[in-house]
Amino acid sequence: MTSKLASSVRELFVAAVGRDNAFSDPDKAVDYGHDEFSLKEIAREPDLVVKPKTTDEVAKVLRIADARGVPVTPRGGATGLCGGCVPLHGGVVLSLERMDRVLEVDADNQMAVTEAGVRLSDFARAVEEGGLYFPPHPGDESAMMGGLVATNAGGSRAVKYGTIRNYVRGLEVVTPTGDVLRLGGKLEKSSTGYNLMHLFIGSEGTLGVVTKVILHLNTKPGTMRSLVVPFAELEPALETVPLIMKRGVVPLAIEFLEIEPITLTEEHIRKKWPTKLGATHLLVILDAPSEAEMDRLSEAVAAVCCEKGAIDVFIADTPSKQDEVLAIRSKIYDAIKSGTVEILDIAVPRAEVAGHVRKVRQVAAKYGMWLPTFGHAADGNVHTHIMKARFEAGRMVPVPESDWRDKADLVREELFRDCRERGGVISGEHGIGLVKKPFLSLVLDERQIEIMRGIKRVFDPRGIMNPGKIFD
Ligand SMILES: Cc1cc2nc3c(=O)[nH]c(=O)nc-3n(C[C@H](O)[C@H](O)[C@H](O)COP(=O)(O)OP(=O)(O)OC[C@H]3O[C@@H](n4cnc5c(N)ncnc54)[C@H](O)[C@@H]3O)c2cc1C
Secondary structure, three states: OOOOOOHHHHHHHHHHHOHHHEEOOHHHHHHHOOOOOOOHHHOOOOOEEEOOOOHHHHHHHHHHHHHHOOOEEEEOOOOOOOOOOOOOOOOEEEEOOOOOOEEEEEOOOOEEEEEOOOEHHHHHHHHHHOOOEOOOOOOOOOOEHHHHHHHOOOOOOHHHHOOHHHOEEEEEEEOOOOOEEEEEOOOOOOOOOOOHHHHHOOOOOOOOEEEEEEEEOEOOOOEEEEEEEEEOOHHHHHHHHHHHHHOOOOOOEEEEEEHHHHHHHHHHHOOOOOOOOOOEEEEEEEEEOOHHHHHHHHHHHHHHHHHOOOOOOEEEOOHHHHHHHHHHHHHHHHHHHHHEEEEOEEEOOHHHHHHHHHHHHHHHHHHOOOOOEEEEHHHOEEEEEEEOEEEEOOEEEEOOHHHHHHHHHHHHHHHHHHHHHOOOEOEOOOOOOOOOHHHHHHHOOHHHHHHHHHHHHHHOOOOOEOOOOOOO
C-alpha cells in the first residue's frame, strides 16, 4: 500500500479537523514519523498529520480514509519502542494529542473516564486529586492513555497489580469504517457476548482508534518501601525472586539490575544508589496498609535474600531515599539511550529468568558485545539492551557500526529462540509493531496469525488501519 495524497483528498481531511489542525509541511511532519525506537532508518514521513478534537472528527477522518484507501496510523505519545506509530506506508498520521481531557473520576464506582490523548502523568495526577490510585506505571509518563491501551502496557508494578488490560473496563473506539463502538462500561463484570473490548487492548492501532477509556481505580496504598539487595552473582539474585513469591509475599515490584547501568545512571542524574557491592542487584518495592505489615514483609524478603547469599539488604524507607532509588531505576534508559540500538522485551516464565539471562551472558561473550540486561524479574519480563557501545572504566564508549550492525541481528535472533524454548514470548509489554514483526512466527503458529489476519479483515476490510504492523 502506498499513498501520496491528491490535493482534493487532502482538502477533505483538512475540512474534517479544521485547517489549523492538519499539516503536511516536512519540517513539522518529520516529527510524526518515528517513535522511541533508536534506529531512525525505520522512520517514514506521513503525507498529512491530522489532530482531531472529538470522536466525531476521528470518525470523519476514518470514513474519508476508508473510502479512498488512505492508510491511517494512530499516534499517542510516541514513546513506543518498536515502531508501532511509524506511518510505514505514508498516508495520514492521526494524532490524539488534542483529545486530552480526563472526563471524570467517579469515586463511588472507583472508575475514571478519560480521552485517549491524556498523558499518563496527567491521568495519575487527576486520579490522585480524586483521592484514588491508578496502579499501572509503565516507565515513560508521557505515554498517552490510548497508546497504553493499544500496547497493553505493563511496567514494574504488574507483578502485584497486573497490566493495563486488568484495569480497562470500557472503551470507545472508532473502526476504520467510521463506526463508533462503545464497549464495556463502568462494569466490574460482563459475560455478554464476545469481548470485543479485550480484542482492542493490545491491538496496536490495527483494528481502530481508541478515543475514550474507562479504567478501574484502586484505593491508595498505605506505605511504600524499597529494598536494594546486592548479590555477588547473577544466578542467586534471580533465583531469589520465585522464592520470595513462594513465601507468599507479593511485592509491588521486583526489578533486577546490573551494576554497570546503575553506575552510568548515577553519573547521568547525579544521584546515589545505596551500594556498589556485588554485580547484580534486586530492587524490591513493597506496599502495605500499615507500618507493622510493612516491617513484616520487609523482614520476610530480607530473610529469603540472606538465605540465597545476598551481600546485604539496604532499606530506602524515607521519602528522599526512596525517591533517589526510584529516580535511578527510571532514568537508566536515558543514561544509556545514546548507546542503545534496541531494547528487547522478552517475557518468560518467572523461574526461567535466570536461565534466560545466563544465555544473554553467553551470547554477549560469543559476539563480544555489551548487552546490559535488567527488568521486571517477578513478571519474567527481561529487557536486554542491544548496544552500539561498550562499557569501559565506568564509561560508555561507542563502537563502530561495522562492529555492531550484523551482530545485533544475530543476538536478537538467538535470544528470541532461547525465549521460545523457555515457553516465552518476544514481547511482554512493548508490542510487536514494525520491528518485531519478522519474528512473530517464531512464537505463534501460522494458524494463530491467520486467525488474527481474519479478525483484522472483519474490522478493517480495506486494510487502512496502521497497515504493516504486527503481521503483513
Ligand atoms: C523510557 C521508556 C520507558 C518505558 N517503559 C515502559 C514500561 O515500563 N512498560 C511498558 O509497557 N512500556 C514501556 N515503554 C514503552 C511505551 O511507553 C509504551 O509502549 C506505551 O504504551 C506507548 O504509548 P504511547 O502513547 O507513547 O503510544 P505510541 O508510541 O504513540 O503508539 C504505540 C502504538 O499504539 C497505537 N496507538 C496509539 N494511540 C492509539 C489510539 N488512541 N488508538 C489506537 N491505537 C493507538 C499506535 O498506532 C502504535 O501502534 C517505555 C518507553 C520508554 C521510552
